[in-house]
Amino acid sequence: MAKIPTPASDAATPPAGGPGPARRDLTDAPLIAAAHGRTPSRRPVWFMRQAGRSLPEYRRVREGIGMLESCFTPDLACEITLQPVRRHDVDAAVLFSDIVVPLKAAGVDLDIVAGRGPVMAEAVRTRAGVDALPRLLAEQVGPVAETIRLLVGELGRVPLVGFAGAPFTLASYLVEGGPSRNHEHTKALMYGEPDTWHALMGLLTDNTVTFLRAQIAAGVDAVQLFDSWAGALSLADYREYVKPHSERVFAEVAGAGIPRIHFGVGTGELLAEMADAGADVVGVDWRVPLDDAARRIGGGQAVQGNLDPAVLFADAPTVRRKAVEVIDAGERAVRAGAASHIFNLGHGVLPDTDPDMLTRLVEWVHEY
Numbered sequence: 001m002a003k004i005p006t007p008a009s010d011a012a013t014p015p016a017g018g019p020g021p022a023r024r025d026l027t028d029a030p031l032i033a034a035a036h037g038r039t040p041s042r043r044p045v046w047f048m049r050q051a052g053r054s055l056p057e058y059r060r061v062r063e064g065i066g067m068l069e070s071c072f073t074p075d076l077a078c079e080i081t082l083q084p085v086r087r088h089d090v091d092a093a094v095l096f097s098d099i100v101v102p103l104k105a106a107g108v109d110l111d112i113v114a115g116r117g118p119v120m121a122e123a124v125r126t127r128a129g130v131d132a133l134p135r136l137l138a139e140q141v142g143p144v145a146e147t148i149r150l151l152v153g154e155l156g157r158v159p160l161v162g163f164a165g166a167p168f169t170l171a172s173y174l175v176e177g178g179p180s181r182n183h184e185h186t187k188a189l190m191y192g193e194p195d196t197w198h199a200l201m202g203l204l205t206d207n208t209v210t211f212l213r214a215q216i217a218a219g220v221d222a223v224q225l226f227d228s229w230a231g232a233l234s235l236a237d238y239r240e241y242v243k244p245h246s247e248r249v250f251a252e253v254a255g256a257g258i259p260r261i262h263f264g265v266g267t268g269e270l271l272a273e274m275a276d277a278g279a280d281v282v283g284v285d286w287r288v289p290l291d292d293a294a295r296r297i298g299g300g301q302a303v304q305g306n307l308d309p310a311v312l313f314a315d316a317p318t319v320r321r322k323a324v325e326v327i328d329a330g331e332r333a334v335r336a337g338a339a340s341h342i343f344n345l346g347h348g349v350l351p352d353t354d355p356d357m358l359t360r361l362v363e364w365v366h367e368y
């Protein structure tokens with residue numbers, strides 16, 4: 001498994017917790033205004049996975065350097081985060097990192113395997129395995145904090161979105177040992193050994209809070225919690241086995257006062273619960289129109305999304321028409337009670353996407 005340089009324990013990490021001295025006042029930035037329910041100066045748009053494989057300049061700077069190594073190399077992670085901001089005129093940068101970065105930093109033996117995703121050296125399926133998992137210390141993500149400090153100095157008025165994987169999605173990677181279609185071992189543990197399950201989720205919640213607080217202290221302007229796989233659960237199971245933990249993540253980062261975004265895939269049935277877990281903004285995939293989503297959520301939160309990333313492979317007039325459908329649904333969502341609409345895709349940019357199409361999409365969203 002790839003070895004990532006361990007940060008020196010005396011690395012200058014600001015205290016975890018509330019806003020650090022680096023925080024910029026971005027109250028009027030479109031993303032921040034919209035997330036707080038104020039009218040933005042233009043419709044904000046950014047893309048999950050806007051950095052990365054869709055960009056030739058990314059493939060160039062990553063040549064010969066592993067994914068995780070890149071995440072722990074501040075100059076490189078900073079440059080990669082800036083690339084889509086320079087190219088697309090998006091309204092936010094998203095930290096170049098991965099949901100397994102805090103696990104790696106804490107000492108879990110894992111790697112990101114090209115074409116497959118994060119793979120654990122050993123799956124965690126027993127109480128002893130859970131008890132042996134390491135607790136994350138803020139100084140172990142010192143290089144990520146350093147990346148954020150570099151970005152804050154470079155981004156001017158563009159907000160920086162930090163992120164973490166939610167406890168359930170991280171638990172699934174640990175229990176399955178890698179990406180999984182059916183999450184069978186995860187569900188077996190959840191139903192069969194609920195005490196072990198909640199112990200695992202409790203530890204992952206602590207680590208996620210530590211990771212997000214380190215990002216907030218270093219200067220991120222919003223945070224997104226990715227529960228990418230929550231859509232594999234029934235509503236009742238989400239409520240019992242997952243929501244209390246995600247709710248604690250949101251509660252423990254609320255003090256910073258920055259927008260908190262909650263996103264999952266295939267979560268149409270869970271939207272109200274995911275909103276209720278404490279998010280200011282609810283990310284919606286392409287399966288549910290935004291106005292439907294707003295009615296399901298019911299509260300005054302903003303909605304984010306939700307153009308199908310596969311649509312970007314169609315011709316330009318089609319992409320534009322589908323984008324307009326999303327914008328119109330976003331406006332209906334606001335009339336239905338949503339605080340605002342932040343334009344995004346319904347999931348991450350696909351690796352073979354034409355980056356010029358993304359640039360045009362940003363223009364269309366801004367000029368509509």
Ligand SMILES: O=C(O)CCc1c2[nH]c(c1CC(=O)O)Cc1[nH]c(c(CC(=O)O)c1CCC(=O)O)Cc1[nH]c(c(CC(=O)O)c1CCC(=O)O)Cc1[nH]c(c(CCC(=O)O)c1CC(=O)O)C2
Pocket residue numbers: 047048049050051052053054067081094095096097098099100112114115116117118163169179226228348351
């Ligand atoms: O394909 C997947 O999405 C799942 C497995 C996978 C993950 N990291 C991975 C891979 C392999 C791959 O992308 O080929 C490995 C991974 N993570 C990332 C990259 C870069 C890229 O996509 O080209 C890559 C591919 C690395 C490479 O081979 O060059 C970076 C990443 N992961 C993530 C983010 C956050 C974001 O999307 O904005 C970001 C940063 C993007 C940015 O800065 O613009 C988040 C992430 N990573 C991961 C997940 C779980 C999702 C799932 O499993 O379906 C999620 C959350 C999500 O996308 O819903 C796990």
